[in-house]
Amino acid sequence: MARLATMSGQRRRRYAAAAPRTLSQPIQMHPTLVDIGLNLAHDSFDRDRSHVVESAVAAGVRHMVITGSTLESSRAAIGLARTDPHRYRATAGIHPHHAREFHAADVPALRALLLEPEVGAAGECGLDYFRDFSPHEDQERVFRQQLELAAELGMRVFLHQRDAHDAFMAILREYRPRLAGGVAHCFTGDERELRDYLELGLSIGITGWICDERRGHHLRELLHRIPPDRLMIETDAPYLLPRDLQPKPRSRRNEPKYLPHILQTVAECRGEAVETVAQATTHNALCFFGFEK
Numbered sequence: 286m287a288r289l290a291t292m293s294g295q296r297r298r299r300y301a302a303a304a305p306r307t308l309s310q311p312i313q314m315h316p317t318l319v320d321i322g323l324n325l326a327h328d329s330f331d332r333d334r335s336h337v338v339e340s341a342v343a344a345g346v347r348h349m350v351i352t353g354s355t356l357e358s359s360r361a362a363i364g365l366a367r368t369d370p371h372r373y374r375a376t377a378g379i380h381p382h383h384a385r386e387f388h389a390a391d392v393p394a395l396r397a398l399l400l401e402p403e404v405g406a407a408g409e410c411g412l413d414y415f416r417d418f419s420p421h422e423d424q425e426r427v428f429r430q431q432l433e434l435a436a437e438l439g440m441r442v443f444l445h446q447r448d449a450h451d452a453f454m455a456i457l458r459e460y461r462p463r464l465a466g467g468v469a470h471c472f473t474g475d476e477r478e479l480r481d482y483l484e485l486g487l488s489i490g491i492t493g494w495i496c497d498e499r500r501g502h503h504l505r506e507l508l509h510r511i512p513p514d515r516l517m518i519e520t521d522a523p524y525l526l527p528r529d530l531q532p533k534p535r536s537r538r539n540e541p542k543y544l545p546h547i548l549q550t551v552a553e554c555r556g557e558a559v560e561t562v563a564q565a566t567t568h569n570a571l572c573f574f575g576f577e578k
């Protein structure tokens with residue numbers, strides 16, 4: 286016991302010398318990561334969901350935020366989160382793709398889901414004019430309905446935006462003073478979008494998009510502009526398999542166990558140690574989504 290205590294004391298001093306930290310930040314020898322965007326309720330995980338989670342945990346991904354994108358998938362996300370509340374949080378919301386199916390009469394059902402203790406943020410919500418699966422008026426209406434609920438319930442928001450920056454900002458600016466906070470999930474935008482988000486006090490979620498040498502190039506240059514207390518990482522699995530992953534899984538399905546690969550790329554782009562980025566992003570995610578200490 287005494288030897289162990291001495292060893293950990295030495296380690297603590299070595300770490301403290303390498304990077305000054307506040308007492309509230311836990312000292313960890315191995316990175317504990319949080320995947321803030323995982324579609325674990327997706328049916329591609331139906332066959333082997335528990336194995337997917339075990340592999341992620343073995344890779345250091347100890348906590349996961351399960352994304353809800355319809356009433357039904359939000360219910361499923363909450364159900365999964367309930368199986369291990371220490372490990373998971375869920376989001377509850379309506380993705381802009383599904384906005385046309387969401388009506389005023391559904392608002393009370395969404396409100397009830399947001400009040401579940403496993404829910405760490407409202408969303409994913411926002412605007413997507415790239416795919417345009419729902420008419421813009423529906424997308425904007427449903428985005429507003431969710432921001433209104435988040436404001437009313439004092440919740441943070443998990444945000445999605447693609448090819449709709451100006452409309453998105455106009456709506457978000459209206460609600461921002463009443464919102465507890467937000468994260469722009471799967472950020473793939475340009476310098477102006479990043480600046481606008483940071484000015485609004487949003488956090489930024491980075492996915493394996495950054496690992497794509499064709500599409501992720503502009504993003505790599507922007508990464509060092511994100512303050513360490515605003516940065517989080519995510520896989521968006523089963524989507525967005527990091528393109529440079531070697532060897533590639535035959536299924537092409539993304540999994541939370543690949544989060545360390547994204548972490549590594551983010552650290553390289555920022556010119557920081559992997560451990561530094563791991564600790565910052567984990568600390569931010571645990572606070573943002575309300576995990577217990």
Ligand SMILES: [Zn+2]
Pocket residue numbers: 409444445470471
């Ligand atoms: Zn999204």
